[in-house]
Amino acid sequence: AGSFGALGADFSAIQVNPAGMGRFSSSNMSISLNNSSITNEALFNGETSTSKHNKFTMSSGGAVFTTDISAKNKGRKFSQFTVGYTRLKNFSNSRRYEGQNFYSLLDVYANDGAGIDPEFIFDDKPFSTGLAYDVGAVYYDESKFEYYPELTLGDMYHERSIQTGGGIGEFHIGYSENYMNRFYYGASLGIRRVKYDERYSHSERLLDTTDVTLRSFEYNYEQATEGTGFNLKLGVLFLPTDQFRIGLAFESPTVLNLEDEWTANMNATHDYGYEYVESEYVPEGQFGYRIKTPMKLRGSFAYILGMRGAINVDLEMSSMSNGRLKPSSNSSVYSNAYTFDNQNENVMILYRTIVNTRIGMEYMVYPDFYVRGGVAILPQPYDKEFIANSKPNMTYSGGVGWDNKYLSIDLSYRLLHVQDEYYAFDPTKIENRTDFKTNMHNVVLTGRLKF
Numbered sequence: 001a002g003s004f005g006a007l008g009a010d011f012s013a014i015q016v017n018p019a020g021m022g023r024f025s026s027s028n029m030s031i032s033l034n035n036s037s038i039t040n041e042a043l044f045n046g047e048t049s050t051s052k053h054n055k056f057t058m059s060s061g062g063a064v065f066t067t068d069i070s071a072k073n074k075g076r077k078f079s080q081f082t083v084g085y086t087r088l089k090n091f092s093n094s095r096r097y098e099g100q101n102f103y104s105l106l107d108v109y110a111n112d113g114a115g116i117d118p119e120f121i122f123d124d125k126p127f128s129t130g131l132a133y134d135v136g137a138v139y140y141d142e143s144k145f146e147y148y149p150e151l152t153l154g155d156m157y158h159e160r161s162i163q164t165g166g167g168i169g170e171f172h173i174g175y176s177e178n179y180m181n182r183f184y185y186g187a188s189l190g191i192r193r194v195k196y197d198e199r200y201s202h203s204e205r206l207l208d209t210t211d212v213t214l215r216s217f218e219y220n221y222e223q224a225t226e227g228t229g230f231n232l233k234l235g236v237l238f239l240p241t242d243q244f245r246i247g248l249a250f251e252s253p254t255v256l257n258l259e260d261e262w263t264a265n266m267n268a269t270h271d272y273g274y275e276y277v278e279s280e281y282v283p284e285g286q287f288g289y290r291i292k293t294p295m296k297l298r299g300s301f302a303y304i305l306g307m308r309g310a311i312n313v314d315l316e317m318s319s320m321s322n323g324r325l326k327p328s329s330n331s332s333v334y335s336n337a338y339t340f341d342n343q344n345e346n347v348m349i350l351y352r353t354i355v356n357t358r359i360g361m362e363y364m365v366y367p368d369f370y371v372r373g374g375v376a377i378l379p380q381p382y383d384k385e386f387i388a389n390s391k392p393n394m395t396y397s398g399g400v401g402w403d404n405k406y407l408s409i410d411l412s413y414r415l416l417h418v419q420d421e422y423y424a425f426d427p428t429k430i431e432n433r434t435d436f437k438t439n440m441h442n443v444v445l446t447g448r449l450k451f
Contacts, residue, residue: 001374001397001414003360005300005314006247008237011062011448014082014174014188016298016314017235017249021080022176022184027066030448034059034087037441040095044158044434047099055092057167059444061085075180082174082188089168091196096161097422097434104156104204105219106149108425110138113147126283127221131266135275137217154208160424166195166225174233184237189230192254196225202424209271217268227258229291235298247300253322257329259288288328289340294318309363316358320351320381350386354379358395370401372412389435393418399444408448416440 004013008020011030038053062084070077113121113129118140122130129147132138138147176186205216235249263284267276302312325340360374376395384390399412418438426432
């Protein structure tokens with residue numbers, strides 16, 4: 001379950017506490033391969049939908065170069081230089097929902113164009129009202145200077161499919177040392193790379209078509225986000241006795257420079273035929289900005305079960321309300337920078353401080369053969385006042401490992417259970433909410449060569 005902060009001597013520990021790399025007394029190379037299988041269940045106004053997704057990736061890889069420095073100073077035993085890559089987040093997923101709803105995406109787009117003459121609507125609202133007006137899904141009332149959806153008072157049948165891809169990966173360079181086999185310290189520089197893409201298709205079909213021409217419409221949206229950021233991790237690890245280990249680590253905020261590119265399109269079916277947007281009028285957008293993530297503090301505690309096993313507990317505290325959106329640092333491209341004042345104020349109101357808890361255990365069943373298990377409790381980052389579902393996300397994991405003098409092989413399984421709320425539009429209406437329950441099944445194979 002990612003609980004490794006006070007144990008160390010494993011490549012994955014650099015993401016928790018870089019001092020854990022000081023536990024290595026030999027050099028090694030490792031690589032981990034992950035297969036992720038995802039099942040999503042959606043509940044939308046009483047109707048349940050399911051979807052599945054599968055993705056194979058490399059989850060980590062790198063090398064630790066260990067140097068014996070005990071001859072130079074009897075207090076310092078070994079130093080380690082670490083280089084590698086860790087995939088922190090996998091965005092690859094496919095979700096969908098469907099069901100009846102009185103409210104429509106067209107209600108939002110009609111309101112979005114209030115006060116704008118049709119002559120300028122495609123310039124001012126190109127991704128919403130402009131598209132809907134162009135395909136006849138909304139009409140303009142000249143006497144009231146308002147747009148209205150081409151709908152009746154009946155329900156619409158909604159269908160939405162959402163595909164996401166990409167991930168967050170971190171390249172890291174670290175240095176650590178072992179002092180008297182009791183005190184370990186380390187630091188690492190992380191170069192974080194973000195790549196995210198999203199595509200969704202939203203369609204609605206009128207169940208009552210009395211006195212309107214519209215029969216159905218489809219709205220398609222695509223977005224791609226890329227960016228890079230940096231962070232610093234510092235950590236110490238102390239062994240007060242042979243049985244107890246205590247770790248403390250700090251992770252600085254990561255400042256990410258991101259750029260979004262997006263486009264949208266729409267079509268509609270009427271009783272008289274099919275309406276669509278000509279390709280040369282399909283809008284495109286681009287925007288650059290920065291995100292500062294909250295810093296993290298991690299405390300770790302481990303107890304060694306003789307020579308046969310260990311128990312580790314990691315506590316990770318993060319004040320999510322300290323995350324910030326900022327204007328792009330590239331002022332030459334984005335001269336009229338948006339300040340994000342409203343968004344940052346909402347972040348401070350909606351989010352809270354959380355403590356993630358990870359508990360793991362390893363036991364040697366036979367010489368060189370180990371079994372492992374763990375659980376992670378990941379609280380919702382939102383203030384309980386603003387979320388209907390306050391249950392934490394849960395991770396359950398287990399695995400086996402074989403380890404000898406030169407080679408080790410590990411096989412693990414992890415189940416991540418996530419519950420979240422999704423609003424396609426207008427979150428003030430509970431009828432627009434979809435409750436997603438997601439089970440992520442991850443099988444990870446790791447090989448490590450010691451030299």
